Amino acid sequence: MVTVLSDLAQHVAKGLRQTPKAISSMYFYDDAGSRLFQQIMELxxxxxTRAEFSIFREHGAAIVAALSPEAGEEFALVELGAGDGAKTKLLLHELLEAGRPFTYVPVDISEGAMTGLVAALRQELPELQVAPAVSDxxxxxxxxRTRPGSKAVLFLGSNIGNFHPAERLSFLSQLAAPLAPTDRLLIGFDLQKDxxxxxxxxxxxxxxxxxxNLxxxxxxxxxxxxxxxxxxxxxxxxxxxxxxxxxxxxVSTRAQQVHIEALDETFDFAAWEVIHTENSYKFTLPQIEELAASAGLRVVTAFTDxxxxxxxVVLATQAE
Incomplete structure (x- = not known):
């Protein structure tokens, strides 16, 4: 009988067999992990999180102007990994108050998260046009791409920093591929500091x-x-x-063995051996410009706290 392993099981098998051992941070977010991350954001x-909120509060009108089509036609505001939409609601309020014709398209792979977000938006912003997409x-x-009108795509937080450099460039290049010259991309970057x-x-x-992490x-x-x-x-x-x-x-604080029933496999850990779980890169503005250019994009404008x-950072294709 062939056992079909879950994506998580396959990933863990690969990650714990390699040297050094590693498990992706994408698996942090079960229900308990999501609650803990909400607590982290309040620390x-x-x-x-506070810095990005302050950017939206201070520069919301200017961000909306930078994302909206110049001719004032209807467009889609697409948010990748929408989550609870807390920060995005600041932009949604700005767009509605400015009378911009748009449809909000939150994208999330979690149907449960999407259901909660749409219900909250219908209650808080009943006039908002929402077209949710449960998808990657x-x-x-x-x-x-087949939808009429232009797009403004949001990738907020510091999620771009979780990619290794080569993966980051590949990801941005894939984001750039379906963009028309009038489309815009807004990405959050955590900057280098103390x-x-x-x-x-x-x-x-x-x-x-x-x-x-634990x-x-x-x-x-x-x-x-x-x-x-x-x-x-x-x-x-x-x-x-x-x-x-x-x-x-x-970090394993002693030599130990761990058995994983779903894999029918036991893994040895030396004292002080590690499992690498997350990267979070920090950037400078010149690095962001260089990254954008390598992905076929250009920096239109950048807003900081x-x-x-x-x-x-608002990005567009290099051809316009």
Whole structure:
């Protein structure tokens, strides 16, 4: 009998067989992980969410003008990974108040998250035209190519920083491919700053980030029948100002074996061996311009908060 492994099981099998061991941060977000991340965003050390909110509050009207078609025709505001839409609601209010004709197209692979967002929007902004898409990013964007009118695509937060450099360029190139010359792309970039502040944002004093990272092992125990003993694992993070990379790890505090029932396999861990779980790159504005050019895009304008902690960058195709 052939056993069909889940995507998670296949990913874990590949990640724990390699050296160094690694599991993608995309698997942080089960229900408990999502709740913990909501707590992280409220921590005093975690500046990115507050910084982006301040950008939208301070520059909302200018951002709307930069994203909207000049001729005033109807367009689609497409948000990749919409989540709860908290920050986006600031832009939606600005668009509605400005009388811009548009349809909001939130894209998320989670049907549950999408249902909750649409219900909240119908209650808070009943006049808003919403066309939700439960899909992966690129399928949704390619389907929108046949839709009349232009598009403004949002990829908010600092999610772009979770990609390795080669993956980041590939991702941006794929985002650029379906864009027409009049379309716009708004991406959030966490900027380089005091290295101590950056590191503290990923290793807070209350230990919420540690719980968020360790919850990944709890998920593997629950969903794959693993037997990780969390008492013998710890969270560790570092930041390199040389390449702008925050790296997060789960560290085995002793030599141990972990059996994963779904894989029918046992994995050996040496004392202080790590599982690499996340990258979060920080950028400079010149690096963003260089990255955009490599992906066939150009920077139209960039908005930063007062402390220059974060940038929301409007991009367009190089041909216009």
């Amino acid at each position: 005093p050390e975690y500046y990115p 990013y690129f399928t949704a964007l390619h389907q929108l 290295p101590r502040r950056i590191r503290a944002a990923y290793d807070d004093a209350q230990g919420v980030t540690a719980a968020f 919850n990944l092992l709890t998920r593997l125990n629950r969903e794959l029948g693993a037997d990780f003993d969390l008492a013998h694992w710890q969270h560790y993070t570092d930041y390199s100002p040389l390449n702008g990379a925050v790296r997060s790890f789960l 007062a402390e220059t902690d974060f940038a929301d």
